[in-house]
Amino acid sequence: MSSATQIRAEETVLTPPSRWHGLLRRHATMPAILAVVLLGTYLWVNATDLDDIEQRALKTSELLRAVGEHVTLTALTTVLVVAIAGGGGILLTRPSMRWLAPFATGLANIGQATPAIGLLVLLSIYLGIGFSTTLICLVAYSVLPVLQNTIVGINQVDRHLIEAGRGIGMSPLAVLLRIELPLAVPVILAGVRTALVLAVGVATLATFISAGGLGSLIVTGIKLQRETVLVTGAVLTATLALTLDWLGGVISDLLRPRGLD
Amino acid sequence: MSRDVMIDLQQVSKFYRGQKAPVVENMSMTIQQGEIIVLVGPSGCGKTTTMKMINRLIEPSSGRILIDGTDVTALDGNDLRRQIGYVIQQVGLFPHMSVATNVGLVPRMLGWDRKRIEARADELLHLVGLEPAIYRNRLPRQLSGGQQQRVGVARALAADPPVMLMDEPFGATDPMTRDRLQNEFLRLQEQLRKTIVFVTHDFDEAIKMGTRIAVLGDRSKIRQFDTPENLLANPADSTVAQFIGRGARLKQLDLRRVDAITWEDVPLIAPDKATNGAKRQLEQAEGSSALTVDADNRPLRWVNAHDLTTDAGALAGAGQTVTTVEPQATLRDALDAMLASRDGAAVVVDEHGRYAGTVTLDGLMQVIHHTPEPEEPGAGVPDQRAGAAPAAELTPEQR
Structure with missing residues (x-):
């Protein structure tokens, strides 16, 4: 089947531009903006005369504790959500379980549609206040985007690819691992990013059931009318959300299968 | 089994x-x-x-x-x-x-x-x-x-x-x-x-x-x-x-090859032969054309007696162009070559381009009519599509 003309025409081998170069170009802006905002906030707080309350609330150790709690909550939420919603999404796209998918997304929709503060309070009535209740609330709140994107991501994989895979003798598990999941990764990760940002925001409510986090700074700032505390809490929350979103973007770029546009 | x-x-x-x-x-x-x-x-x-x-x-x-x-x-x-x-x-x-x-x-x-x-x-x-x-x-x-x-x-x-x-x-x-x-x-x-x-x-x-x-x-x-x-x-x-x-008949032409039908022979005129000798040869084979060939027996032109009288000079430029097919070609290719030639004949050449025989429309017709007739399907039912189309009717989708 050799056709010389064709080969000659195609001889210029396509070399894709370096992955790192594109990565840098696409993802360099956000860290720069965040650094400027953080630095500006720091200088502003530094230049302000802080009273006792402010000094206590803005101590470095205090800030680190709040950020640490917030990150821990968010990270655990992410792990649990990916496990529950990712795993669930995979199960719900198997032919035998497909019929269950609308019910599952309906259920997840309830979790997200309920106002977060209401969900938190309701859960704390039954489960008591504290860390684990907050975690459950956050998970319930962030399951939907990941679940939905996993289902959509897997279902959008060309059915003919799955047929071709089965046709050449791949087992259903091999088709899932080697074809469906790799090709669904961009969509699934988009869902995870959304869930992360949601979780960071909702985790500020943790302070209402004494689970700490950056919400405590914001609440202190509002209650005691200390603008510096309020602004610091808000800026740190926003920065955390944007950083995680940025990180998600980088990871999703790295994991994006080649060969897709 | x-x-x-x-x-x-x-x-x-x-x-x-x-x-x-x-x-x-x-x-x-x-x-x-x-x-x-x-x-x-x-x-x-x-x-x-x-x-x-x-x-x-x-x-x-x-x-x-x-x-x-x-x-x-x-x-x-x-x-x-x-x-x-x-x-x-x-x-x-x-x-x-x-x-x-x-x-x-x-x-x-x-x-x-x-x-x-x-x-x-x-x-x-x-x-x-x-x-x-x-x-x-x-x-x-x-x-x-x-x-x-x-x-x-x-x-x-x-x-x-x-x-x-x-x-x-x-x-x-x-x-x-x-x-x-x-x-x-x-x-x-x-x-x-x-x-x-x-x-x-x-x-x-x-x-x-x-x-x-x-x-x-x-x-x-x-x-x-x-x-x-x-x-x-x-x-x-x-x-x-x-x-x-x-x-259906046209499609059959795709399935058969030139080497599966009988070839006919035509008079050949070698290049060194004088015009007069060629003319005599043609007149003997009454009413038909002859093929001029080169030293290697490759076909050049179709000529008839008339060509030779009008062009008293060289044999080379006289007559009509020749269309050739190889033995492995399908009968459809042969038909195409015949239609392109004024004489309704295609010259069969071997892989070196040397004369091997000729195939004509008549020969082709015989082959087609030797294959059993497709029965008229759905007799009595007015069905235009099912009727076997005449071979000459070349509709676009069959081309």
Whole structure:
């Protein structure tokens, strides 16, 4: 089947531009903006005369504790959500379980549609206040985007690819691992990013059931009318959300299968 | 069972729950080693279902399917499919894997070592006409549609399976690419001698590709299972005739080659012969033309007595141009050459371009009329399509 003309025409081998170069170009802006905002906030707080309350609330150790709690909550939420919603999404796209998918997304929709503060309070009535209740609330709140994107991501994989895979003798598990999941990764990760940002925001409510986090700074700032505390809490929350979103973007770029546009 | 039987379908049926009528009903078919069997029929007739039951992508509800004497329903489906090549219309190359990885998937599942997989992938790419050094690391989207389907064929051949299933493999390509892929595949098949089940709804493709063609009706009922020649000459019933469409005789021309019909001889005029001698020769062979040839016996021009009288000078410029065909050409090519020549004759030449004989419209007509007449289908039913069209009526879709 050799056709010389064709080969000659195609001889210029396509070399894709370096992955790192594109990565840098696409993802360099956000860290720069965040650094400027953080630095500006720091200088502003530094230049302000802080009273006792402010000094206590803005101590470095205090800030680190709040950020640490917030990150821990968010990270655990992410792990649990990916496990529950990712795993669930995979199960719900198997032919035998497909019929269950609308019910599952309906259920997840309830979790997200309920106002977060209401969900938190309701859960704390039954489960008591504290860390684990907050975690459950956050998970319930962030399951939907990941679940939905996993289902959509897997279902959008060309059915003919799955047929071709089965046709050449791949087992259903091999088709899932080697074809469906790799090709669904961009969509699934988009869902995870959304869930992360949601979780960071909702985790500020943790302070209402004494689970700490950056919400405590914001609440202190509002209650005691200390603008510096309020602004610091808000800026740190926003920065955390944007950083995680940025990180998600980088990871999703790295994991994006080649060969897709 | 004969040793040469490769695939044997015995009373195979497929029912789906909740559907009254089976999709495939009591289908039986015996396929010899090395044949290309084309399943052809209207959409929804169950031809693809029938094919997919052979590699058990669809499990038969009843009946037995033997491949090389082994009942496939007793085997593990995944193992079975690794031993059967599978090509689909949408190609189904995995977009995130390189061409070489795609081709090497089945060997990898069979546990070959990496060196052997790479060597095999290169060998196959070469076989389907894609230079391995250029193409092995490409991604599918960097290939044209025709190239992708070549890779699809290479992938199906990877583990050298004795049986291949092809579901409209060339259906998604443009007519020119399709024609080229078909020819390349036929050439490949001459070397490989695989047993192939080929599904299409395009009857012309069926005629071209098939060793034998099964025309299927509803529920995969075999209406006729025969060689392309017999199918065209003797359609079993009106449905088959309708499916063959108009111009069955013209299609027959595609199946026969110039070397299968009788050639006629015409007088040759050698270059050194004087004009006068040539003229005398022509007058002896009354009313016909002669062919001038060069020193190597290659045909030059058609001349008749009149040409020689008007042009008293050189023999060279006289007469009409000659159209030639090779013995391997189809009769359709020969007809084309005849129509292009004013004398209604085409000169047959050997591979060196030397005169071997001539074929004429009369000779062609005799061949066509020697093949049994297709029966007038659906007699009494006013059905314009089914009537056999006169050979001269060349409608656009047959061209």
